[in-house]
Amino acid sequence: MFVAPVTTEMVDAEDITLPPGDWYDFWAGEKHAHSDKIQLRPRLDEMPLYVRAGAILPMQSVVQNTAETPNGPLQLRVYPGEACRGSLYEDDGHTFAYKKGEILRINYSCAASASSVTITGSIEKNAYKPWWNSTALTVYGVATAPKEVRLGDHSVPDWHFESQAHAVTLTVPDALKSWNVRITF
Numbered sequence: 001m002f003v004a005p006v007t008t009e010m011v012d013a014e015d016i017t018l019p020p021g022d023w024y025d026f027w028a029g030e031k032h033a034h035s036d037k038i039q040l041r042p043r044l045d046e047m048p049l050y051v052r053a054g055a056i057l058p059m060q061s062v063v064q065n066t067a068e069t070p071n072g073p074l075q076l077r078v079y080p081g082e083a084c085r086g087s088l089y090e091d092d093g094h095t096f097a098y099k100k101g102e103i104l105r106i107n108y109s110c111a112a113s114a115s116s117v118t119i120t121g122s123i124e125k126n127a128y129k130p131w132w133n134s135t136a137l138t139v140y141g142v143a144t145a146p147k148e149v150r151l152g153d154h155s156v157p158d159w160h161f162e163s164q165a166h167a168v169t170l171t172v173p174d175a176l177k178s179w180n181v182r183i184t185f
Contacts, residue, residue, distance in 0.1 A: 105123075
């Protein structure tokens with residue numbers, strides 16, 4: 001991730017240059033090449049944040065402390081690009097049970113072409129039960145509404161295309177098993 005903090009209020013726009021590669025605006029979902037000239041005019045309460053193309057970010061709802069259990073599904077944000085992959089590691093966070101192998105490790109990957117994006121969740125070790133069963137999947141970099149969205153061999157009827165965020169969202173209901181989603185354009 002690339003953070004472009006604003007420390008003073010600006011009258012004039014500030015130009016930033018992204019590191020090499022393609023990047024997505026975390027808040028708007030807009031894709032940028034590192035050669036793009038980006039002019040920032042953020043308010044002091046806004047944090048310009050960019051995600052490298054190829055990143056897969058597992059996230060959860062906000063909690064106030066480690067004893068609190070998050071609500072809702074695991075959130076998985078996919079930013080297609082080269083070497084598109086990410087992983088999730090979870091344990092109870094309080095004991096040494098991880099030393100006995102009581103962990104959850106899931107590897108995620110994606111492959112994009114002009115006509116489709118495929119996202120895969122592969123369980124490496126499933127010896128810890130997290131708070132979630134399902135995953136809210138958001139795939140960025142989508143220019144038009146998909147023709148079809150499939151979870152494994154089944155068509156997914158409940159997906160949503162967000163044109164302003166250039167994203168498709170859907171739910172993977174049993175995400176504690178290996179799965180794949182294919183979005184076709």
